[in-house]
Amino acid sequence: ELKVEQNPLFLSMQEGKNYTIYCNYSTTSDRLYWYRQDPGKSLESLFVLLSNGAVKQEGRLMASLDTKARLSTLHITAAVHDLSATYFCAVDDTNFGNEKLTFGTGTRLTIIP
């Protein structure tokens, strides 16, 4: 069974600082997703990573994928308050035979002024 682990679970950081969220998964997969969720809201797709070494950037967020290590990172540069949210990574469970996503437990990010 595919397992997806994120760390840290909670992250409180000051504005202007850099930090990285880690996502480890247990079996081979071709796709990894990052989502953002604001309190009481749905999921907003941030990045889709499709191959080993893939790197994508949007504003202050950058995501990368290392399929050999089964590791993805979400790097936050010069954090601002608007980035406060819960971030989930999700892995496409190709062993399932269809497009089933297995989500991590989420990282609750709080940016402190």
Place this chain on the structure above:
Amino acid sequence: DAGVTQSPTHLIKTRGQHVTLRCSPISGHKSVSWYQQVLGQGPQFIFQYYEKEERGRGNFPDRFSARQFPNYSSELNVNALLLGDSALYLCASGRWAQYFGPGTRLTVT
């Protein structure tokens, strides 16, 4: 173009009752997936439908069922509701569930 739509937005039910949740995918998308998100956890896969056929089912009891209609909209049905069914139910449109709807928040009392 409209995104993924879900109805109702909020719902309160009593234990033992039945509930039906509805989802309309993005126009042109033939796949719909359902996920359950309990407070404080990541979403859990319930079902995927593609071209009106069930493509996958997660580890949920038979009280959960779904179907997809010719216009690709979908219904999720839950029978004999339990307190533990209280959650945000998310519908995702398209292959690999890249586009999520706003969700239906179900509270079972």
